[in-house]
Amino acid sequence: LSLNIGGSLSDLIEAVLQSLGSSFDAPFGDTNRPNKQFYQMIEDFRETLEVFPLSPSDTVEAHRICVCVRKRPLNNKEVTKKEIDVVTIPGNGTLLVHEPKQKVDLTKYLDNQVFHFDYSFDESSTNDLVYRFTAKPLVQTIFDGGMATCFAYGQTGSGKTHTMGGDFSGKSQNSSKGIYALAAQDVFTLLKQRRYSSQDLCPYVTFFEIYNGKVFDLLNKKATLRVLEDEKQQVQVVGLQEMYVSCAEDVIKMIEMGSACRTSGQTSANANSSRSHAILQVILRRRNQLHGKFSLVDLAGNERGTDVSSNDRQTLAETAEINRSLLALKECIRSLGMDSQHIPFRMSKLTQVLRDSFIGENSRTCMIAMVSPGMASCDYTLNTLRYADRYTQTHEWIVSILLLIFSGNCFLCILFLETQYKVSVQ
Numbered sequence: 001l002s003l004n005i006g007g008s009l010s011d012l013i014e015a016v017l018q019s020l021g022s023s024f025d026a027p028f029g030d031t032n033r034p035n036k037q038f039y040q041m042i043e044d045f046r047e048t049l050e051v052f053p054l055s056p057s058d059t060v061e062a063h064r065i066c067v068c069v070r071k072r073p074l075n076n077k078e079v080t081k082k083e084i085d086v087v088t089i090p091g092n093g094t095l096l097v098h099e100p101k102q103k104v105d106l107t108k109y110l111d112n113q114v115f116h117f118d119y120s121f122d123e124s125s126t127n128d129l130v131y132r133f134t135a136k137p138l139v140q141t142i143f144d145g146g147m148a149t150c151f152a153y154g155q156t157g158s159g160k161t162h163t164m165g166g167d168f169s170g171k172s173q174n175s176s177k178g179i180y181a182l183a184a185q186d187v188f189t190l191l192k193q194r195r196y197s198s199q200d201l202c203p204y205v206t207f208f209e210i211y212n213g214k215v216f217d218l219l220n221k222k223a224t225l226r227v228l229e230d231e232k233q234q235v236q237v238v239g240l241q242e243m244y245v246s247c248a249e250d251v252i253k254m255i256e257m258g259s260a261c262r263t264s265g266q267t268s269a270n271a272n273s274s275r276s277h278a279i280l281q282v283i284l285r286r287r288n289q290l291h292g293k294f295s296l297v298d299l300a301g302n303e304r305g306t307d308v309s310s311n312d313r314q315t316l317a318e319t320a321e322i323n324r325s326l327l328a329l330k331e332c333i334r335s336l337g338m339d340s341q342h343i344p345f346r347m348s349k350l351t352q353v354l355r356d357s358f359i360g361e362n363s364r365t366c367m368i369a370m371v372s373p374g375m376a377s378c379d380y381t382l383n384t385l386r387y388a389d390r391y392t393q394t395h396e397w398i399v400s401i402l403l404l405i406f407s408g409n410c411f412l413c414i415l416f417l418e419t420q421y422k423v424s425v426q
Contacts, residue, residue, distance in 0.1 A: 035375065037108050038100045039084050045098065045112065052091030054121060060133055065337050066118045066366040067388050068134055069095050071373055072159040073123040083374040087381060089122040095371075097385065099378055115385045123373065127163060131182045134366045135296065139186045142284055142292025143196060146362030149295045149354060150179065153326070153387065154370030155380040156301030163368060164278075164298040165259055175255040180280050180296055184251035187282055187294075201291060204242040204283040205251055207258035210349050211276035212321050217241055218258030218278070227352050235345075235355045242283060255280065275300055275318055277325065277350050295357055302326055302383065325350040330387060332358050333365065 071087050088096045099111040119133045138148035152160040166178030175181050187203060190196055207218045208225065215225040219241055226238040245251050263276040278298045284291040300322045328347035335343045336358055343358045345351040357363055369388035371381040 035084050035100070038098075038110070038375070041108070041110050042084065042086065042088075042098045045110065046088055049088065049090045054091060054119060054125065054129065054133070056129060056132060058133075060137055061118070062137065063118055063366075064364055065333065066134065066137075066364075067369070068119040068121065068130075068366065069115070069117050069369045069371060069385065069388065070121040070125065070130055070159065070163065071095070071123050071371050072162075074373055075157075078374045078376075081376075083376060085373045086375050086378050087371060087373040089120045091120065091122075093117045093120050095120045095385065097378065097382055099382065100375060113382070115389055117369070117388065127166070127177050127179065128182070130163060130368065131179050134368055135179050135183050136186060138294060138364050138366060139183055139190065141362065141364050142187075142282070142294045143190055143201075144362065145292055146364065147293050147295075147357045147360060148364050148366075149297065149357040150183075150366040150368070151295075151297035151299055151329075152179075152368045152370055153299050154301065154384045155372055155377060158301070158370035158372045158377075158380075158384070160301070160370050161298055163370065164296060165255065175252045175259070178255075180255050181248065181252050183294060183296060184245075184282060185248040187284075188248050199286060201284045201286055203245050204285060205245050205254055206237075206240050206242050206281045206283065207254055207278070208237065208240060209262055209276040209278050210325070210353070211263045212318055213325075213349050215240075215349060215353070216263075216276075218261045219243055219254055222261055227349055235352050237353055251282070275322070277322075279353065293356065295354060297354070299326065299329075302380075302387070324348060326387075329354075333367065336365065 069089075071089055074083060074085055084100075086098045086100065088098065090096070093116050095115045095117070097113045097115070099113060100108065101111050102108050121130050121133075135150040138150055141148040152164050154160050162178070164179050165175060166181060167174040184205075191201060191203065205219075209216050209218055215227055215237060216222045217225055217240055223239060225240055228236055228238055230236055243250075243254060245254070258280075259278070262278055277300050280296045282294040282296070284293070302323060325348040328344070328351045331344050331347065332351045332354075343355075345355045345358055351358070357365060367388060369384050371377075371384055373381075
């Protein structure tokens with residue numbers, strides 16, 4: 001920065017502003033850009049990696065608990081700000097976060113952290129591909145008389161509602177492209193098959209939200225509902241309307257009707273953020289008796305109190321309740337993964353209504369952790385990955401390490417061990 005000290009104060013201010021503007025608005029190729037060095041370091045690292053993108057022809061493995069991660073593309077706002085993409089997905093269930101850091105002597109370096117899941121989806125993955133490896137295998141479970149749950153977890157703006165509910169353009173919604181609708185289509189495809197058409201199975205749908213610890217029916221004018229345990233210790237959502245559906249198009253209409261009623265609010269990441277947990281349930285009944293149930297959950301975004309645009313008491317309480325219920329869900333899934341005799345489902349309304357998905361031998365669960373790729377979201381991305389990573393078991397560490405070694409990624413194996421150590425001490 002070269003300044004003319006003898007000039008006027010206005011000249012000095014203008015020179016400083018011009019200097020700052022050139023630093024923050026310059027393209028990647030401009031050496032004045034503050035994060036140019038980090039960008040180049042990440043690109044150089046990516047060139048050393050072998051990439052194995054997930055393909056629709058790949059084998060879908062059977063998991064009682066499946067934990068996946070999906071990276072969305074940089075959005076228009078991030079592109080305009082020229083944010084750096086700090087997330088890389090080489091494939092084989094692996095994800096890397098290139099966390100930019102700076103030493104005391106101002107030397108810049110990357111803390112490359114490796115996470116391993118059952119499946120990892122990069123920014124080019126479609127909802128159809130994600131569905132094939134996550135929710136689609138669970139559809140068969142409810143026809144076999146079991147309970148299935150698939151939920152999307154992540155920071156506000158990470159793509160949860162897009163993944164579960166479909167494409168949005170303003171307030172209009174194309175639900176046919178979301179996991180909700182894709183699951184419904186497969187349910188009706190199976191119902192038409194000979195082995196199930198003779199079983200007298202009837203499909204029903206419920207759609208409700210949990211907001212501030214209260215339950216509301218999204219298909220019945222947001223009527224307030226009560227959650228109670230019956231004499232058999234089965235959790236019942238009293239008053240929840242089960243709507244009979246005759247085709248997938250009926251389900252899509254109900255998704256769009258219910259989504260329009262869902263509670264939303266403003267956060268620093270999203271001007272129209274979902275502030276409730278939305279639960280769509282596809283239920284199969286046989287002679288009025290429950291045969292199977294598929295719960296598809298779009299969770300509210302995990303936020304800190306400073307992330308909401310309003311600091312009023314109600315908004316802060318809302319954020320605290322969201323985080324409390326997400327913590328309860330984590331504890332239930334972790335207990336389920338450890339085959340614990342006690343599942344703490346009474347910790348929140350969310351885990352109460354999902355109780356029958358946590359118990360019983362014929363229950364399956366899939367978690368899709370959604371992450372944002374931008375450098376500004378790095379802390380949130382790491383929090384989401386650590387949340388999901390705690391579901392994995394020690395024996396799954398061994399499987400992950402062997403997969404990395406046999407694929408020739410010994411360097412990633414070392415980074416994975418370092419990352420697991422950091423997670424374990426936090």
